[in-house]
Amino acid sequence: MTDRDAVGTMAERFTATYRIETPRSAREAAEAMAGEQSASTFVDVEAETADLQERHGGDVVDVTEIGRAPEPTLPGATPEPGDVDEYVRAEVTLSLPLENVGVSVPNLRTAIAGNVFELQSLSGVRVLDVDVPPEYGEECPTPAFGVDGTRELIGVRDRPLIGTIIKPSVGLAPEETASLVETLVEAGVDFIKDDELIADPPYSPFEDRVEAVMSVINDHEAETGKKVMYAFNVTGDVEEMIHRHDVVRDAGGTCVMVSLNSVGLAAVRELRRHAELPIHGHRNGWGALSRCPQLGFEYTAYQKLWRLVGVDHLHVNGLENKFAESDESVIASARAVQDPIPGDDGALPVFSSGQWAKQAPATYERLGNADLLYLSGGGIMGHPGGPADGVAALKQGWEAATSGIPLEEYARDHEELRASMEAFGDDE
Amino acid sequence: MTDRDAVGTMAERFTATYRIETPRSAREAAEAMAGEQSASTFVDVEAETADLQERHGGDVVDVTEIGRAPEPTLPGATPEPGDVDEYVRAEVTLSLPLENVGVSVPNLRTAIAGNVFELQSLSGVRVLDVDVPPEYGEECPTPAFGVDGTRELIGVRDRPLIGTIIKPSVGLAPEETASLVETLVEAGVDFIKDDELIADPPYSPFEDRVEAVMSVINDHEAETGKKVMYAFNVTGDVEEMIHRHDVVRDAGGTCVMVSLNSVGLAAVRELRRHAELPIHGHRNGWGALSRCPQLGFEYTAYQKLWRLVGVDHLHVNGLENKFAESDESVIASARAVQDPIPGDDGALPVFSSGQWAKQAPATYERLGNADLLYLSGGGIMGHPGGPADGVAALKQGWEAATSGIPLEEYARDHEELRASMEAFGDDE
Numbered sequence: 001m002t003d004r005d006a007v008g009t010m011a012e013r014f015t016a017t018y019r020i021e022t023p024r025s026a027r028e029a030a031e032a033m034a035g036e037q038s039a040s041t042f043v044d045v046e047a048e049t050a051d052l053q054e055r056h057g058g059d060v061v062d063v064t065e066i067g068r069a070p071e072p073t074l075p076g077a078t079p080e081p082g083d084v085d086e087y088v089r090a091e092v093t094l095s096l097p098l099e100n101v102g103v104s105v106p107n108l109r110t111a112i113a114g115n116v117f118e119l120q121s122l123s124g125v126r127v128l129d130v131d132v133p134p135e136y137g138e139e140c141p142t143p144a145f146g147v148d149g150t151r152e153l154i155g156v157r158d159r160p161l162i163g164t165i166i167k168p169s170v171g172l173a174p175e176e177t178a179s180l181v182e183t184l185v186e187a188g189v190d191f192i193k194d195d196e197l198i199a200d201p202p203y204s205p206f207e208d209r210v211e212a213v214m215s216v217i218n219d220h221e222a223e224t225g226k227k228v229m230y231a232f233n234v235t236g237d238v239e240e241m242i243h244r245h246d247v248v249r250d251a252g253g254t255c256v257m258v259s260l261n262s263v264g265l266a267a268v269r270e271l272r273r274h275a276e277l278p279i280h281g282h283r284n285g286w287g288a289l290s291r292c293p294q295l296g297f298e299y300t301a302y303q304k305l306w307r308l309v310g311v312d313h314l315h316v317n318g319l320e321n322k323f324a325e326s327d328e329s330v331i332a333s334a335r336a337v338q339d340p341i342p343g344d345d346g347a348l349p350v351f352s353s354g355q356w357a358k359q360a361p362a363t364y365e366r367l368g369n370a371d372l373l374y375l376s377g378g379g380i381m382g383h384p385g386g387p388a389d390g391v392a393a394l395k396q397g398w399e400a401a402t403s404g405i406p407l408e409e410y411a412r413d414h415e416e417l418r419a420s421m422e423a424f425g426d427d428e
Numbered sequence: 429m430t431d432r433d434a435v436g437t438m439a440e441r442f443t444a445t446y447r448i449e450t451p452r453s454a455r456e457a458a459e460a461m462a463g464e465q466s467a468s469t470f471v472d473v474e475a476e477t478a479d480l481q482e483r484h485g486g487d488v489v490d491v492t493e494i495g496r497a498p499e500p501t502l503p504g505a506t507p508e509p510g511d512v513d514e515y516v517r518a519e520v521t522l523s524l525p526l527e528n529v530g531v532s533v534p535n536l537r538t539a540i541a542g543n544v545f546e547l548q549s550l551s552g553v554r555v556l557d558v559d560v561p562p563e564y565g566e567e568c569p570t571p572a573f574g575v576d577g578t579r580e581l582i583g584v585r586d587r588p589l590i591g592t593i594i595k596p597s598v599g600l601a602p603e604e605t606a607s608l609v610e611t612l613v614e615a616g617v618d619f620i621k622d623d624e625l626i627a628d629p630p631y632s633p634f635e636d637r638v639e640a641v642m643s644v645i646n647d648h649e650a651e652t653g654k655k656v657m658y659a660f661n662v663t664g665d666v667e668e669m670i671h672r673h674d675v676v677r678d679a680g681g682t683c684v685m686v687s688l689n690s691v692g693l694a695a696v697r698e699l700r701r702h703a704e705l706p707i708h709g710h711r712n713g714w715g716a717l718s719r720c721p722q723l724g725f726e727y728t729a730y731q732k733l734w735r736l737v738g739v740d741h742l743h744v745n746g747l748e749n750k751f752a753e754s755d756e757s758v759i760a761s762a763r764a765v766q767d768p769i770p771g772d773d774g775a776l777p778v779f780s781s782g783q784w785a786k787q788a789p790a791t792y793e794r795l796g797n798a799d800l801l802y803l804s805g806g807g808i809m810g811h812p813g814g815p816a817d818g819v820a821a822l823k824q825g826w827e828a829a830t831s832g833i834p835l836e837e838y839a840r841d842h843e844e845l846r847a848s849m850e851a852f853g854d855d856e
Contacts, residue, residue, distance in 0.1 A: 038625070039596045056599035056631075074719045076752025100598045102629045106663050106690035110624050110712050114687070117715025118751035125715075168467045170528045171484035196538050197466070201530045203484075235534050238666055238698040259542070262534035264692005270666040284538055287545025287553075291502045292720035323546035324504025 012098045012133035015061060016112040016301070019091055021072065021124030021294050023079035026063045026090035032121045034058030034094050037111055056100055062093040072123030073294035087123050089294075098132075103139040105308045106265050108132065113297070124294030127301040136308055137343025141269060143312040145278035147338075147348045147371045150312060153254045153278070154190050154229050159402070160370040162394050163191030163229075164380050165352070170197050174204050178212035185220040185228045187380065187387035188395075191373060194233035196259050196284045206232070206244050214251040221252075231257035231280040231313075238267050242274045249276055258311075261285035265309050272310030280350070281311035291324065299333040304341055313348045313373060319362050321353035331366045338371065348373055355379060356424050357397025357407065357417055364401040374398070384423045385416060393420035440526045440561035443489060444540040444729070447519055449500065449552025449722050451507035454491045454518035460549045462486030462522050465539055484528055490521040500551030501722040515551050517722075526560075531567040533736045534693050536560065541725070552722030555729045564736055565771025569697060571740040573706035575766075575776045575799045578740060581682045581706070582618050582657050587830070588798040590822050591619030591657075592808045593780070598625050602632050606640035613648040613656045615808065615815035616823075619801060622661035624687050624712045634660070634672050642679040649680075659685035659708040659741075666695050670702045677704055686739075689713035693737050700738030708778070709739035719752060727761040732769055741776045741801060747790050749781035759794045766799065776801055783807060784852050785825025785835065785845055792829040802826070812851045813844060821848035 022029035038058035069087040077087075101107045113127050143149075151157050164184055166177055184192055200206035213230055221227045234244035234256045241263070245256050257280040258268055272279060289296040303314050316333040317325045334349040349372045351363065356379030364370055376394055383390030396417035400410035411418040450457035466486035497515040505515075529535045541555050571577075579585050592612055594605055612620055628634035641658055649655045662672035662684045669691070673684050685708040686696055700707060717724040731742050744761040745753045762777040777800045779791065784807030792798055804822055811818030824845035828838035839846040 039598050052596060052599040056596075074752070075721065076719065076754065099630050100625065101627075104627065104664050104668075106665070106687065107625075107627045107629075109690040110627075110663065110687045113716060114624060114690075114712035115715070115751070117713065117719060118745075118753065120750065120752050122752075168480060168484075170467050171480040196542060197528065197535075199529075199532065199535045199538075201535075202527050235538065236532050236694070237534070238694050239701075240532075241694070259534065259538045261692075262537040262542075263694035264689075264696075266664070266666050266669070266691035266695035267693075267698070270695070270698075273667075284542035285545065287543070288541060288724045289716055291504065291545055292723050293503060295720050295723070296716045317546075322548065323543070324502070324548050324550075325546065326504065 012135060013095045014098055014108065014112075014130065014132045015093055015095045016130045017091060017093045017128045019066070019089065019124065019126045019128055019294070020122055021069060021087050021089045022122050023072065023077055023087055024121050026065055026088050026092065027060070029121045030060040030063050030090070030092040030094065032119055033092065033116050034060050036119060037094065037114065037116055038096055038100060056097060059095045060092065061095045062091070064091045065089070066091055073292070074123050076120060077123035078120050089124065091128065098135065103135050105140060105269065105305060109265060109305060117295070126294060126296055126298060128298045130301045130304055132308070132342055134342050137341070140308045140343055141272045141310040142341075142343035143279070143307060143310055143347055144275070145312045146344065147346055150229070150278055150348050150373075153227065155226060156190050159395065160398050161190045161373040162391060163193065163373050163375045164189050165193050165375055165377050166195055166198075167377055167381070169195040170201070172204060174208040174212040177204065177209055178216050181213050181230070182216045183387055184380070185217060188391040189228060189380070191229045191231070191375075193231040193257055193280065193375070196233060196235070196282045199233045199235045200240070200244070206234075207247055210247050210251050210253060214253055218252050227254060229254045231255040233257045233259070234271075235259040235262055238270050241267065241271050245271065245275055245277065253277065255280050257282055259284050260306055260311065265305060268306065268311060269309040275310070278312040279310060280313040281306050281315065283315045287324070299329070300336040303333070303337050303347070307341055307344050307347050311347065313350050315350045315352060318351040318353050318355040319359040323353055334367055334372065338369070346371075350375060357393050357420055358424065360394075360397040360401040361407060364398070370398065370402055379420065379424065382423070383416070383420055385419050389416040389419060392416035440563060441523045442526055442536065442561060443521055443523045443559045444555060445519060445521045445557045447494070447517065447552065447554045447556055447722070448550055449497060449515050449517045450550050451500070451505055451515055452549050454493055454516050454520065455488070457549045458488040458491050458518070458520040458522065460547055461520065461544050462488050464547060465522065465542065465544055466524055466528060484525055487523045488520065489523045491518055493518045501720070502551050504548060505551035506548050517552065519556065526563065531563050533568060533697065533733060537693060537733060545723070554722055554724055554726060556726045558729045558732055560736070560770055562770050565769070568736045568771055569700045569738040570771035571707070571735060571738055571775050572700075572703070573740045574772065575774055578657070578706055578776050578801075581655065583654060584618050587823065588826050589618045589801040590819060591621065591801050591803045592617050593621050593623055593803055593805050594626075595623065595805055595809070597623040598629070600632065602636040602640040605632065605637055606644050609641050609658070610644045611815055612808070613645060616819040617656060617808065619657045619659070619803075621659035621685055621708065621803070624661060624663070624710045627661045627663045628668070628672070634662070635675055638675050638679050638681065642681055646680050655682060657682045659683040661685045661687070662699075663687040663690055666698050669695065669699050673699065673703055673705065681705065683708050685710055687712050688734055688739065693733060696734065696739060697737040703738070706740040707738060708741040709734050709743065711743045715752070727757070728764040731761070731765050731775070735769055735772050735775050739775065741778050744777045744779060746779040746781050746783040747787040749783075751781055755790075762795055762800065766797070774799070778803060785821050785848055786852065788822075788825040788829040789835060792826070798826065798830055807848065807852065810851070811844070812847050817844040817847060820844035
């Protein structure tokens with residue numbers, strides 16, 4: 001499948017940056033990583049010539065010590081004679097020849113995030129970032145919609161997109177979901193998504209749900225001219241996902257959602273090959289890859305892999321969220337999703353988890369723009385004035401934020417915002 | 429796609445067992461998990477009725493405290509007023525209605541290993557095991573070959589399968605790989621695999637490699653009657669993997685290898701739908717999901733998901749390996765791979781990483797059988813008498829192990845084994 005003539009264009013390299021912790025010197029540990037992720041074996045074998053090492057070996061581009069720990073974070077790292085008696089933490093950048101992998105996102109993942117996590121010389125290893133050469137932008141099916149395409153489909157350009165999630169997570173029959181959707185579209189939301197726990201369960205068959213929901217959304221469009229975007233959760237086998245995408249498209253729907261970790265990179269790539277709608281990437285399971293600070297992935301690296309296979313929307317949690325993530329991490333994630341990569345000018349960050357108007361000012365101030373999707377569940381359905389007031393309050397909160405007016409001040413002559421602050425403000 | 433009539437058969441439940449750590453009481457934390465993974469939201473909403481909770485809610489089946497920690501393992505867990513002042517560790521079993529998900533492995537993964545990793549009420553959360561009802565065995569494309577099918581294809585029934593890995597990991601052109609394969613098949617190996625870092629790179633296009641390698645293997649079969657199994661690394665996009673599988677099959681090959689974490693569950697399922705050859709599952713990247721003991725997955729749970737989508741061979745590392753994993757963990761993993769699950773009587777555990785004859789006795793004693801694939805790289809290529817002596821030494825080591833004869837004793841009249849012990853024995 002790969003043209004051998006392409007070798008000439010493969011002089012490029014990709015780089016990966018890690019935070020490591022090691023009982024060895026940071027340099028020695030970095031060299032072990034570069035070896036494991038390229039040509040080296042543990043035992044020298046005949047065929048492993050210096051020439052091959054020169055052409056295919058990984059290079060250590062940078063090693064910067066950032067601290068020391070008295071105890072190892074992860075078990076299984078074995079000090080050797082002569083090792084330091086503390087555990088050194090460092091940021092390490094490796095460079096690997098593109099020729100080792102070619103333009104393939106799954107194989108890129110193996111090259112930057114494979115056996116390296118199991119090295120005995122490391123008591124911590126986290127992928128912070130990855131940079132791929134322009135070839136990836138040309139060959140990969142990067143996002144087809146992103147921020148602008150999503151705004152275009154919804155018809156909202158001058159403020160953040162306001163969305164919500166169908167709750168309860170499980171158990172609603174299609175007609176019950178559609179009834180809730182009717183309430184929500186009448187309330188003025190731009191976007192609605194399935195919960196990640198509902199895809200095609202027996203109590204809500206996918207096709208029945210699409211038919212019921214799109215009937216409401218299409219009617220609402222006919223009346224108002226506004227097409228609310230509904231992200232139907234197509235998560236499943238590859239052929240199921242492609243079929244479900246077509247069902248959504250044929251019903252006039254404008255978005256499909258996928259649980260990224262549940263299906264994997266290659267399946268999302270295959271969906272993207274067929275997709276004519278934006279792909280809403282749900283990151284459930286992300287905590288397993290990220291919650292130990294010295295292991296796994298930083299979102300900056302992780303989200304790039306998904307954008308390289310064409311995901312348009314990526315969840316980033318939200319400020320003061322109900323999960324374990326810090327605000328710093330949330331903002332770093334959102335910035336990363338907006339940053340250009342080869343082939344993609346920027347994807348749409350999706351804020352959620354305990355969001356209401358309160359977090360709008362800090363979100364805007366720290367992110368510097370409002371090119372985002374802001375999901376609020378209880379903030380809409382739980383508003384004392386009802387869902388329409390909930391949506392109004394969110395829009396008012398964002399008007400205040402983008403105008404630089406304190407919420408309290410803006411609330412004085414915006415009663416829906418004021419009511420939400422009275423209702424939710426003592427959740428603290 | 430799902431028949432609504434199937435609801436009647438969905439009275440079954442699946443269960444998931446976790447090790448958790450929490451600042452709350454273990455019971456309270458377990459209930460938060462059951463809620464997050466089923467019908468609950470953070471804010472009560474109108475539609476969430478008691479009836480729906482009854483039908484779709486998660487149940488806490490068991491909570492067993494196993495210890496306490498003075499400090500939280502993972503950041504982000506916030507004690508609340510009244511919480512215990514230590515962090516309780518417990519094993520927790522949850523039960524969820526199959527009706528919530530239906531028979532879908534990607535959606536099962538979301539249900540057992542989704543947002544639960546990010547709960548603020550947990551400072552540790554690791555999936556230990558998952559049990560699915562028999563419906564999964566009927567509907568899922570479980571392994572087509574497993575232990576017996578693999579033995580049949582290779583023609584070896586009375587001892588462990590002895591294999592090796594092509595090294596160096598990257599850089600060999602197809603003819604160089606084939607030349608190494610010639611040495612290895614002549615040396616008597618049963619199985620050879622690509623390194624996970626080589627799939628279809630510019631320097632070794634997949635089709636050229638298959639042609640070169642299978643020419644050697646087919647010639648060897650014509651001469652000796654023995655078909656060595658070569659696991660070609662087909663990792664890539666879905667259509668690439670299926671195409672590569674067909675290339676291997678058409679060339680007379682008998683196995684395809686996939687980097688599981690790099691492609692994901694849905695892509696492996698799609699490959700399995702088409703596959704006529706055993707699927708060799710490489711777990712590179714597994715360390716990111718497992719190396720923090722209070723986060724991620726135990727292999728017992730993880731390997732089941734892959735077997736439910738049809739993986740025949742699963743890597744388990746090896747005793748006294750060169751990576752960070754303990755021997756206890758290796759044996760537990762191998763046992764789990766051999767244990768029956770719905771639809772699969774047992775898959776083939778693949779031992780590797782620094783393996784030579786030395787580890788055979790303990791591996792056999794602790795596992796209780798020799799239904800495994802034993803991969804040795806340096807132990808074969810680095811044997812002082814050459815690769816044929818390396819393979820002979822491995823077979824002798826396993827003869828000793830399965831006969832209950834100490835290696836040292838068996839080595840007295842088995843010179844290849846003796847030579848390997850002299851050469852590698854001071855690696856300690």
